[in-house]
Each structure stands twice: as structure tokens, then as C-alpha cells.
Amino acid sequence: MLGFTRAQSAGFVLMVAILLAAPFVAYPIFLMQVMCYALFAMGANLLMGYIGLLSLGQAAFFGMGGYVGGYAVQSLHLTPELGVVLGGLTGAAIGVVFGWLAIRRQTIYFAMITLALAQFVNFFAVQDTGFTGGENGMQNIPRGKLFGMVALGPDLHLYAFTLVIFLAGFLFAHRVIHSPFGQVVKAIRENESRAISLGYKVDQYKWIIFIIAAFLAGIAGALNALVTKIVTLTDVGNVTSAIVVLMVLVGGIGTVFGPLIGAAIVIAMQYYLASFSDWVTVIQGVIFIACVLLFRRGVVGEFAAKLKLSL
Amino acid sequence: ASFPLTRARAAGKSLKIAVISDFSGPYRDDGGPTSVACVKQAVADFGAKQKGYDVTVLKGDHQNKPDVGVGLARQFYDQGVDLVIDVPNTAVALAIQGVAHDKNRAFIDSGAAGSSLTGKFCNAQSIHWTYDTYMLAQSTGGAMVKAGGKTWFFITANYAFGHLLHDQTAAVVKQHGGKVLGNVNYPFPQTTDFSSFLIQAQSSGAQVLGLANAGADTVNSVKQAHQFGLNKKMKIAGLLVFLNDVHGMGLEIAQDLILTESFYWNLNDRTRAFTKRVLPRTPNNYPSMGQAGCYSGTLHFLKTVHEMNNMKAAANGAELVAAMKKMPTDDDAFGKAYIRADGRFMCDAFLFRVKKPGESKIPWDYYTLLETTPAAKAFMPMAIEGCPLVKA
Amino acid sequence: MMMIFGKPAPLLFGQLLLGIINGSFYAMLSLGLAIIFGLLRVINFAHGALFMVGAFVTWGLLHYLGIDYWVALFAAPLIVGAFGLLLERGLIRFTYKLDILYGLLLTFGLALVLEGLFTNGFGSSGVSYNGPDILSGTLDLGFMFLPVYRGFVIVAAALVCFAVWFTIERTRLGALLRAATENPSLVQAFGVNVPRLVALTFAGGVALAGFAGVLAAPLYSVNPNMGSDLINTVFAVVVIGGMGSIGGAILTGFGLGVIQGFTEVFYPPASSVVVFAVMAIVLLARPAGLFGKAA
Amino acid sequence: MSDYVLEAQGLSKGFRGFMAVQGVDLNVENGSIHALIGPNGAGKTTCFNLLTKFLQPSAGRIAFEGQDITQLSPAGVARRGMVRSFQISAVFGHMTALENVRIALARARGGNFDFWRGERVLIRFNDRALALLDDVGLSDSAGVPAVALSYGRKRALEIATTLALEPRLMLLDEPTAGMTEADVGRIVALIRKIRAGRTILMVEHNLSVVSGLSDRITVLARGRVLAEGDYASVSANEAVVTAYLGTDHQDV
Amino acid sequence: MSDASMLNVRGLNAWYDESHVLHGMDFEVREGECVTLLGRNGAGKSTTLKAIMGLVPKRAGSVMFRGRELIAARPDVAGRAGIGFCPEDRGIFAGLSVEENLMLPPVVAPGGMSVADIHTLFPNLAERAKSAGTKLSGGEQQMLAIARILRTGAKLLLLDEPTEGLAPVIVQQIGRMIGEIKRRGFTVLLVEQNFHFASRMADRHYLVEHGQVVDMIPNHELPTRADSLHRRLGI
């Protein structure tokens, strides 16, 4: 079904079951953040895993999605689902422009252009104290009422809302990969010139993937704004861009479940390492190094390789 | 409903205090381990054991990320933490202040500068200890103009904190009859070289160079001003400088810098006594005002809880903070002071000049007191702060 | 006074000079990065941290051993270079056969570890280091007073950059390096011990960061984050110059310092973002950077 | 409509001051097999890149089936029906032979951006793809990933993929380079088989292939056209012998 | 021609990651000989040369060069021992000038050709000394690739398809050149696709199939062994 392999279907069922049970045993806000970042990472995974482009500027979409989503709910008093949609559209709109500029470049040059473009967004966010709140950020964002009816204040309500969006995003990303479009993207990754010589407008394919990734990042950003009730400069910052790359890698580039697992690990790290206080940076660094030297395929990737499955 | 992580209190009177601070980044020396030491010192000085309290001190590194700070604070509060304290970095502080309100638990910020903490973002659960941008501006700006520094040039970190510091100081300068000759907003972070701005300052002919920045930026600006010989022609006013920054610059370079703190370890017998007690816990770093604020805040919190003598009421952030506001404070670090209705801790502000290398007799003996601005004049009047608590 | 675009001319001359001084740091740091990228295909994110280590080593030599600036000028790069050698043998070499991404990630982790360790060891506000007395004081250039030490920095940086450029572009050792960049296994088949060459090159690139660290110690606040503040700009320099291009890194380093210097006069808030604006424009017009070979 | 499928006039390309191709006129007759030969570095591959717009000419114009295509994108050129193969074998390595051909078929039948549909819509191309694989003798390798195919079979797969687009003009860059003579024979037979109804322009060093297949030959040297004609006339050309064939080419 | 064995390869196995490419190659090259490896695409000829140099990820067996075991040695040790390698793709360095390319390989033993000698043999290279290596035509690049290992004093030259993709006129030149270096006493192990070319150069031919030597034919027996050739190579 849906182009899942049998192992993937089993994984999907397991994932849904765990996510349904999780808020009763774990911390709902933590879980919601994991899902937000997993959405964000799924976009980055499309770029990195399926067209082989490393973006160092994904936070621009995430952060601006958050600001616009937050603004819509806080200042325009729109309902939360509209906020999330607007966040996604904002991400996509910026993605249209950035993608148009960046997509013609490869490898490290692509990475650097995305970094540079994200720097402008960052610059804007620091400047504009009216809209973004500068370095104070946007504070106390209300969660509002879903469709104007169901209050999302209680964590479990928001959790259900987040879960639905996450699953929709998950299936959407999966469908993109396993569509005729996805086949072409795979071909482009394998041999770009050949794809061109067959008459494929390679740049447009890359552009669309880029926009989809930006769209997912925007959704994730807006959702995250509702979950944490704040949007700040960290959300548009380079560190966030680096973190999403880390999530994809830790989870496993080009795997279906990698982004979720990667997000869970990295967010858990931020939460639980905090109590190591002085050693946070050192431990994070060691984890990066260990990832590269020991778990190159990421957790899901290594696991799948052990079991000889595609996950 | 989610796990009702209600506090499973033992029959005894147990209290939990969490220090959320920067332990690994640029503000580590202004908060971090030394703040934890100060909190623990307060617990000891209060005599928690003797009075039958079981006090646990926890710590968490917010890594200067508001969302991490929010996550930490939420978790701490859900684990039954009664007080979150310190939190340098205004963005993180604001975010945690929101959480404190949602969870109805007490929050004392000692490390952050933004005066908006007791302004439009104030709430019934939060207190802002130690200092804020307005107070720095009043003390440094006002006192310097009075001492003859009439014309100013600012170098401002281009973000909200820098702007606030600049705007408030510039206003004070003008109010006292001084003049602002120029200002540059430099990109923050990512600026390490200030020479260009220093040259611009020099060619403006101003008498005072106001540095509306903090941390490494201030150290860099002062160090480089020294190289260009600016300190020979202008007075340099660091609008937010901590003792640790001066230590990092060295007296050779920092000498004659003018700055404001609300605590200095070598100010009087009481501060010296406090410092002597706390130093064994923090061997390489003398406490500066933010850290002393953690001591003072914790002590006052403990005293209030004791005074209330009702653990259930004390667990209610709004009630507890209201009680803290009612009771005047008194401790070795800040002497006698009080907390205003908007949550502002009212202490005196001291204007210091950094000693020349020859004047410094003992380790960390860095400041000479120039002026004292009484609390009532140092802090922004409640009427103009826009705190909803006050209007109500 | 003569005015140019509404600014006094002497001020602009001064800025030009200051821009060049800043540029010399960019040039030295990006030179090391370019060499390491050129031969190892490793994007060394730890470069800024190693620059910081260089400054701390300089301070440590004085503070613990009483070794003064002039000795440190040679000793510190050697110490940092030796440290680089250990890093290369112990960690970096395992990433050579992998996608470029992994080297970037590993060195990023390394930077975090180094910064974390130094923050724990020395605190975040840094340590104080004063330059040698002979170089204190200022020179009157007519249009500005130039601190003597800054003059020294320009000269030292220019000499080092030239020496490195010459070694790589004009000597046999350089030819070996360039050849090994393109096809290491063939060069090795010719009888050259390429792994050793690679390790030494990494050490050399890192030593350049260490050298920049020594030069920076009297100028900037010596603190654990001093490198990470610079590193983004330095990466931009390398990319604008063309990844791996030695001359490109040097010229762009100085050039960008100057551009930034002028931005600091005309619109200071943009002086950090101007670097990225230049980078975006250059990459859109010339995909491989100003001096890079088309991919 | 003229007899020429492809007409290029004054084609030039310089790389940093070095002229790789200089004022080349090339007319390819409809339905013919046209060979482009010349010493190494003569500019043959560069010509291909110019014609298919992988490189933008510094000067000159190109017309395909009477229409100017000088400003078209490479993908646009391919969409018009002029498709190339590469000197270095170009297949999609981690896709099966069948998938390789299907990708081309999907493009020929509309090419799509529908990322919301399932992969299964591609199954309808299977029959045609298998037929094409059969044509080039690869029917037994349909499910094999392209990387695992031998060199000669990769080239055959490339040709099948190209054929899937039903090109009216095929440009083959050294289709037999680096092949054993047995494989060369197979490719020559394949080219003979597919020439029906289309035009082929190829670059080739193997003289027996050139002489056996081509109707017309253009010889390039140092970026310029040195001679043009059928094999007999070209191989008798003094200039061609010195620049390319050499005196004892008969026994090579 | 002496009978001393220069290179003796026994049971050579080689792998690329998971794929096992050489399955026990056995052959020998004597001093002053020119020996070819013939075989279809993918038979493992190039891999054999790379395995001798130590340029494959994994190998096993025995590679004796002038009495010295090289199977565990790094590529640079093989190079220093006196084996000159000219790879399939020629390996001209784009970032180096022709002269720098020529002077790049370190001299490993006395008895190599002098630069002057090389320039007489390849006048083109002298003319274009200052231009970038890859600005040369394919044929010139091939000459440069061979010339630069003649300088080093290496006694055994491994040449991988020196005529591939070259114009006939250049192939003839390369042929004359190999003849010349044979006369000068170099030993050559040649991998060739072009059978006619090989038959004019070599003393002996090894036929390679699926990573193994399946036959050895002395050059003078070629006419009588045409059946084997046909069966193995389709010639």
C-alpha cells in the first residue's frame, strides 16, 4: 500500500501505535517538538537523501514559517490551523525564491548559497523588532481554537493536532518519493547529464523538491511556534540549520523513518544533556564525531542494513 | 490528561531550586557554575538543614536557545521545582517567564538585562533581580554627564538589547544636558574588530565613548580602543560590564573604564564576608552582580517560604511571589532592599572606575566607587513601564 | 577637509587600511582552509577553534612558562600544527573516502569539543594578553594613527601568505601537493608517501590557523568563542575565492576585509551580511568562485 | 523542408581564449548515418555538446528540422527529438535496466511532475520498455541494476534508453570505444537495425565501424572542418591522412 | 634478452568492496620482455595492474618484484621499488604544467632517461612545456604519461591501454615509441584491447578471463593459435 515495502508498512503501523501511546508515558511537549522537527527533517531528507543537495539554510523556512504562523495566531487572531497553513506557505514562498537562486549550483556551492541566503533572513529577523521581536523574539503565542471550536490549550488536544499534521506530512513525503516524479528525481541523482539529455528539465525537478522541503519546514516552524509558544532568533539561526542536518544524518540519510528517529534523538539530547550543564557542548561534539566514525548510515540506516531491509 | 506529575512531597519540607543558566556558552562566567555556587551558599546561609528544610539545587544549561530554556523550565516545574533562578539572555528569560506564569511557579531572573521583563511582559510569578538596562543607563549615563562627560559617541550592538541600552542612555545623557554626537550600530554577533567604529568615534571629537554592548564585544572594543590610544582622549563607559569581563581584559587595558554594577565583592564588610564564604565553592571566579543576585534572590525566597510557614501556599507561584514582595530583603550582598509590585528588585546602583594596575592591591581588586544612585532613582518608575500587574 | 560620498577622505583612507588588516586575518585563515580543502577535500569547520587554540597557546606559553611573544610566534604554530597532526591521524583521515559532508560534520563536532573544553578550563570571558612592548604605541600616518602592532600584523600576514603561495605554486613540493589534490593514488604509485604528505599538509594548514591565533592574541579578546565568530566569514572568503584556490583565498581575504571596512563606514549594520551578499552574487555569476576552476 | 535534418553554421566555442571549435559548418542529411572523426582534441565532443546545447556556442547558429534551436535548453533540444549518448557510458546505475528505459518512456509520453501519484502508473510502460530491451538484446537483463551490466551491455542499454524517446536524430559519441571486437560487432549490427526511419550522427575512432556504417563523413582537426565526403574520398584526402589516418592505417 | 624474472605474480586476488574481481592471476614477466594481458572488457586487466601497484582496496596472493615481495606494501613502496605505472585514464594533472607533470614522479633509481632524451623522443612535449597538462591533445597526453615514468629509472613499466581512443596516426606514433623504449632495455607489461597493435609489440601474450589467466601464447605462435584467440576474444 502507498508504495511501502512490507517492512515499511510494519514500521509505519508501529510508529503510529507508539505515537498514539506515547503522550501517556512521555512528556507531550517533548513529543510534539520531536514531531515538528521530524517534519522539518523530512524536508531536509528529501533534499539530502534524494537529490543529494546539502542545504545549510533550512532554518530560514522553519523560522519564517514560525514567525508568520505565530503572528497570524497572535496578532491577526486567526485559528491555529490557518496559522500552520500560512507558515507552510511562507516557507514555500521563500523556497520559491531561494530555490530559484540556489538550484543551479552543486555540492558545497549549493550549501554556501543557501547559507548566504539564510543569512539575509536572519538579518531581517534581527532587525525588525516590530514583527519578529528582534532578539526578544515572539513571546506568549496563544494556541487558539482549532477551526474556532476546539481549544488547543490542553497539551493532549495540541498533541492530537500535531500528530495528524505529522502523519499527513509523513505520507506526503513518502508519496513524493514513490511517485513518477520521485523516479525522475532518483534518475537525476544517479546521472544528471543523462537525465537532461533525455529531455528532463532537471532544474525544475530540483526546484520543486526544494520548495517541498521549504514547505514542510514552514509547517514545522509554525507548528513548533504553537507548541513552544515562542519564536526566536534561534529558529532562523544557523545552529538550527545545522541541527536539522544532524537529525537527518543521525537518523539515516535517505531512509523513511530516519528523520523521526533522528529528531527524537537530537531533541532528547538537548533536553537531557542540559543537566550535564558544563559538558553539553563537549558531549554534543563527541556525538557528532561518533556519528561520523561509527554510525555513518544513521541509526535507521545501520539498523536496516543489519536486517537487510529498506526502512 | 497527561501524566499528573504532581509533586510527591515527603512529609518533610522539601524545596527544589533550579538554576537555568548558560554553562557552556559566552555568558558562562556571568552566570553558570558561579551562580550555582551562590545559590548553594544562600541555602547554607539560610540554615536550611537546621530549620528542617530539604533543599535540592538543580541546574540546567539553556545553551542560549529559548526553546531549550522553555523545555527545561517546564520539565523542572513539572518535577516539582519551586523556583527557577538566574537565566542570563533576555530572550530565554522572557520565554521562561511565560512558562512560570503558565505553571504558576516562582521565577527570579538575575542574569538578564531587558527592562521589558518588568515591563509589558511582567507577571505575578516573576521577579527581576539585580539590574536592568534602564538602571545601567541612569547610573552610567547620568553620573558621567554630571561629572563633565557632556558629549557622547555610542558603539551599539545591533540588536534589541544594544538598542535599548543605547536609547535609554542617550535619553539620560540628553536629559542631563549632554549631547550625543553619533552612534554606530554594528552587526551582532560576528563582529570581532571594532577599529573602524573606534576611528569614527575618535573623529567625532566626543568626550565619552559609550559601549552599548556586552561580553566579548565589550572586551574587544575596550582592548582595541586602548590600542588606538582612545582611552587617552576619551572616557570609556561600558554600559554593561561585569567583573569577570574586567578580569578577562586585564587592568592594563581596562584601567579607567567606567561601569555600573549593583554588587561588588570589595564594596563593604558585608560583601566581603559574603564573598569569603562563597569563594571556596567557586575557586577561579569571583562573583559579579548577576551571581550575587542569585544568592540574594534564593535567600529571600527561602526566608519567605519559612515566613509563610505553609508549604501548600508556597507552592503557588503567585502567592509566594506576592509574599516575597511584601517582605523587605536584607542580605550581605545587597544590604537592605525591597521588591516592587511589578516584580522589580530595588537595589542601589554603583558607578565604578576600574583601577590602574598600580592601584590594585589584592587579587580581583579592580573597582573604585565613584557614585551611588539610590534605587528609587536608578530604576524606571512603574507608571511608565506598562506592566499590566500595576495597572490592574 | 576633503569629502568623499559625504565622508571625510582621511577617514576613508583609514578604513581602507583597517580593512586590509582585517583582511589579513581572513586571508591567513582562509589560506589554511583552502589548502586543507584542496588536498584533503575536508571542509575544516574546526579551523576557527584551532585559531582559538593558537591564541590560548600563546597566552599559556607566557602565563605558565614565561615564554614571550616573539618565541610564541614560532612555537605556537608548531604546537598547534603538531596537534593538527594528531587530529588528522586519529580522526580526520577516516573521512577521506566518504562524502564531503562527513568531514564537515566531524570537524564541526571537533570544534564543539574544543570550544567546550576551553570554556570549561578557562571560562567564557577569556584571558588577557598584551602584545610585545616594542610594538605598542601608534604611528602617525597623517590621515590616522595606526597602532604599530597592526602594522606589524599586515607585514607578517603578507609575508606568510606570500611564502605559502610561493611554496605551493612555484616549488616541487607544491607541484606534488597540487598533483596529490587531483589524483592521490597515482601520485602514491609514483613512490610518494601520500598519507604522510596529507597529514603534514593538514598540520601545515592548521599551523596557519595557529599563527593567525598568535597574531590575534594581543588584538582581540582571547576567549573560547573567538574562532566561531570569525569562521562563517572565513568560509565565505574561501568560497568566493574558489574552493581550494590558494591565490583566490589570499586575494579574496584582503579584498573582503576592505569591502567590509567600507561598509562599516557607510552602513555599519550590514557589515557582516555584506560578506554573504558578495558571496551570493559571486556564486550566481561565477559558480566556482572568483578564482576557482569550473567544476 | 530541406533534405537536412540538422544544419549548423559557423559553430564556434572558446574556452578561456582557446578555440576548441571554430567556424564549423555541419549539415546532416535526413535518414543518413553521418560520422564525425578527427584526432583527439579536434573538438568532436565539444561539437556534440554545442549541438545538444550542453554548451552554449560562442558564435554560430543551429537549426533542427528547419527550426532555429540556438537558444534552446538541452532538455528542450531533447524534447524536439534530437537525443545524444555520452562518450563515457551514462546509465542510471542503481536503477534496473527496465527502470532506465521506463524513465525515458515516461518523458516521451508527456514527462510529468505529478508527485502526488503512485509509482504504479509507470507500470503501463513496461511492455514497450521490454520490447526495446529486446531490440538491443537485453531482454534477459531487465531486472538487473545497470551498474552490474558489462560495459558493452551498458552501451546497449544506453541506446535502448535513447530509442525510447523515438528521436529523429541520434547523436552517438564513440559508441564502440573500449569494446572488444565481438561487442563492437554487436553494436554495429544494432546501429544498422535502428537506423530505419531516423538519422544518426556519430563520433567514432574505429575506422572499420566508420567505413562500414557511414554514408557521409566530416573530418575535424584543430576545431575546423578538414574534409567532408564519403569514406573513399575522405581516406584518399592527403590532409586527412597526415592529420588523422596515418600512412599505414590499412593494417590497423 | 636475459631469463631473469622481473615480476612474478602468483595467485593474485583482488576485491573492490564486496566484488571479487581477480581470482588467482598467475603470470611472469622477464627482464627486457614486453608482455601483454589480453582479454574482454571487465576481464580484470586494469585491475591486475592496479593490484600490482597496490591500488585496489583489498588484495591477496603474491607479487614478487625482483625478488621482493610487494603484496603487503603500500603503493609508494612499489613505486620506489622501480615499477612505473601509466593508468588507463592517463592521469595527467590538470593543475600542473606539462613540465611539472613530467618532473613530478621522483627518481627512484639511476638509469632513467634524461629530460633531453625525452624531449628528443617527444618533441611535442618540449614545445608545450609551459602549457597546462590537460590542454594537450589526447595523443600528447598519452605521450606525456609514458614519458614521465621513463625519467624515474623505473625498470618495469605498466602501460594500461596506451592506444585507447587515439587517432590511428597517434597509435602509430605510440607504437614506434614503445619499440624505442624496448630497445632501451625497459621491461613492459602492456594491457591492450587493440589486438593488432599488441601483436606487433609483444613477445608473449597472456589471455585473461574472469580474473584468471587462461592461456599464454608466445607471439610467434599467434598464427597457429588463432583458435584459442577466437574462442577467448572473439577475434
Ligand SMILES: Nc1ncnc2c1ncn2[C@@H]1O[C@H](COP(=O)(O)OP(=O)(O)OP(=O)(O)O)[C@@H](O)[C@H]1O
Ligand atoms: N570545458 C572545457 N574547458 C576547457 N577546455 C576544454 C573543455 N572541453 C574541451 N576542451 C578542450 O577542447 C578541445 C576539444 O575537446 P573535445 O573533447 O571536443 O575533443 P574530441 O575531439 O572529442 O577528442 P577525443 O577524441 O579525445 O574525445 C580539447 O583540447 C580540450 O582540452
Ligand SMILES: Nc1ncnc2c1ncn2[C@@H]1O[C@H](COP(=O)(O)OP(=O)(O)OP(=O)(O)O)[C@@H](O)[C@H]1O
Ligand atoms: N572501482 C571499481 N569498483 C568496483 N568494481 C570495479 C571497479 N573497477 C573495476 N571494477 C569491476 O572489476 C571488473 C574488472 O575491471 P577492469 O577494469 O580490471 O577490467 P578490464 O579488463 O581492464 O576491462 P577494460 O577493457 O574495459 O578496461 C569489472 O567487472 C569492473 O566492473
Ligand SMILES: [Mg+2]
Ligand atoms: Mg571526445
Ligand SMILES: [Mg+2]
Ligand atoms: Mg581496463
